[in-house]
Amino acid sequence: MTANAFPLNPLLTAFSASPTLAINEKVQALWAAGHEVYHLGFGESRFPLHPLLAEALAAHAHRTAYLPAQGLPELRAAVAAFYERHFGLEVTPDRVIVGPGSKPLLFALMQALVGDVLLPIPSWVSYAPHARMSGKRVFPIPTDPADGYTLHGDRVAEALAAARQAGGDPRLLVLNSPSNPTGRMLTPEQVAELAAFCRREGLFILSDEIYALTAHGSVRHVSPACHYPEGTAVVGGLSKHLSLGGWRLGVAVLPPGPFGRRLMAAVRAVAAEVWSSPSAPVQYAAIIAYEDNPTIRDYIETCTRLHALRTRFLWQALAALGIPAARPDGAFYVFVHFDHLRSALARRGVTTADELATYLLERYHLATLPGSAFGAEAGHLALRLSSSYLDMETAERAQALLAASRLVSEEEWLSPAHHPATHAALERFRCFVEEVR
Numbered sequence: 496m497t498a499n500a501f502p503l504n505p506l507l508t509a510f511s512a513s514p515t516l517a518i519n520e521k522v523q524a525l526w527a528a529g530h531e532v533y534h535l536g537f538g539e540s541r542f543p544l545h546p547l548l549a550e551a552l553a554a555h556a557h558r559t560a561y562l563p564a565q566g567l568p569e570l571r572a573a574v575a576a577f578y579e580r581h582f583g584l585e586v587t588p589d590r591v592i593v594g595p596g597s598k599p600l601l602f603a604l605m606q607a608l609v610g611d612v613l614l615p616i617p618s619w620v621s622y623a624p625h626a627r628m629s630g631k632r633v634f635p636i637p638t639d640p641a642d643g644y645t646l647h648g649d650r651v652a653e654a655l656a657a658a659r660q661a662g663g664d665p666r667l668l669v670l671n672s673p674s675n676p677t678g679r680m681l682t683p684e685q686v687a688e689l690a691a692f693c694r695r696e697g698l699f700i701l702s703d704e705i706y707a708l709t710a711h712g713s714v715r716h717v718s719p720a721c722h723y724p725e726g727t728a729v730v731g732g733l734s735k736h737l738s739l740g741g742w743r744l745g746v747a748v749l750p751p752g753p754f755g756r757r758l759m760a761a762v763r764a765v766a767a768e769v770w771s772s773p774s775a776p777v778q779y780a781a782i783i784a785y786e787d788n789p790t791i792r793d794y795i796e797t798c799t800r801l802h803a804l805r806t807r808f809l810w811q812a813l814a815a816l817g818i819p820a821a822r823p824d825g826a827f828y829v830f831v832h833f834d835h836l837r838s839a840l841a842r843r844g845v846t847t848a849d850e851l852a853t854y855l856l857e858r859y860h861l862a863t864l865p866g867s868a869f870g871a872e873a874g875h876l877a878l879r880l881s882s883s884y885l886d887m888e889t890a891e892r893a894q895a896l897l898a899a900s901r902l903v904s905e906e907e908w909l910s911p912a913h914h915p916a917t918h919a920a921l922e923r924f925r926c927f928v929e930e931v932r
């Protein structure tokens with residue numbers, strides 16, 4: 496039988512092997528060979544499962560029936576109240592849909608909405624594949640490392656004009672604040688400006704706010720839905736601020752009014768035909784995560800404070816080594832670049848971000864992700880470093896670090912006594928910079 500006997504959908508075969516997977520495979524191989532690898536490539540919040548959530552999940556293990564495709568009504572009511580309490584959005588439960596993670600909800604929205612996509616660069620790895628799998632063209636909105644990859648309104652306008660000139664039909668703008676990979680946030684003024692622009696131009700905003708509750712406190716999180724509710728879908732979930740990625744629980748808040756209802760019907764159709772509903776016990780347990788529970792609220796604040804401390808520490812320590820990065824305002828990422836060492840790196844055969852990530856992994860056992868995975872130009876020697884995994888490699892280490900944070904000062908908590916892997920990774924970066932210079 497020839498390879499082409501059963502042709503495949505070209506929308507799905509157009510993807511090249513992901514550098515993310517390539518790096519992870521190399522990390523696994525190094526681990527299997529007994530090497531110490533400093534995993535800054537893994538963007539997973541690893542704080543322990545809160546006991547109240549563990550209890551709630553156990554208490555609902557007997558929930559074996561299917562739930563409605565849009566989600567458990569009690570959970571949707573809690574989610575609506577959560578968005579009002581935290582972000583001042585007036586949300587009714589009929590505008591909320593619950594999915595198995597925010598990722599499939601983002602994909603369902605891309606499937607449901609017509610038009611091409613304007614995508615700020617760099618941005619999270621899955622938006623462009625979601626768009627292309629949905630038959631959309633992706634038009635990048637460039638940003639500049641020199642001003643911390645700030646998304647400027649005039650750049651959005653230029654990208655829109657260029658997309659139209661190239662025969663595209665851009666109708667969607669993806670926003671992600673705090674951002675993966677940069678940790679940057681849009682200021683309230685920028686959000687207002689972008690929302691007004693999108694309303695004027697008839698662009699719909701897909702606002703990925705999965706990191707909203709991991710904002711470090713330097714910038715106030717404002718949703719574009721506060722300004723432009725009729726043209727914004729807000730997406731969030733429990734993966735980041737409650738370290739529950741494996742629970743697969745995401746939510747989307749769709750616009751009010753007749754258009755919002757039609758969009759909900761389309762997204763709900765994807766849900767009903769593809770995943771039916773997220774796991775029932777998880778949905779029941781998630782109610783407490785969305786309710787105004789003071790214990791859970793304190794826990795989220797603690798985890799966010801600790802993420803902020805670790806991320807800021809990494810950022811400042813790298814800056815002290817002469818490795819520039821945009822100041823992270825949220826999440827647990829530092830997007831560094833080595834463009835200033837371009838010629839010295841070229842002499843070592845490193846001319847792209849992928850090659851740089853491979854070099855650091857093979858020679859220094861530093862696992863990172865190349866900026867190219869986030870749409871940045873290959874020649875921009877950028878890497879995304881995640882602070883979330885180091886020194887929290889196992890559940891025991893994560894538990895111990897959380898316990899120590901209650902006993903010692905912040906300074907001591909960040910010292911090598913409690914963060915040996917973070918300090919060892921920084922030492923390797925120091926050696927790398929020294930070798931290259």
Ligand SMILES: Cc1ncc(COP(=O)(O)O)c(C=O)c1O
Pocket residue numbers: 538595596597598599619671674675703705731732733734740743744745
């Ligand atoms: C920016 C961003 N959006 C969405 C997701 C998907 O999260 P989940 O599907 O676990 O809700 C991630 C996960 O890494 C992310 O970084």
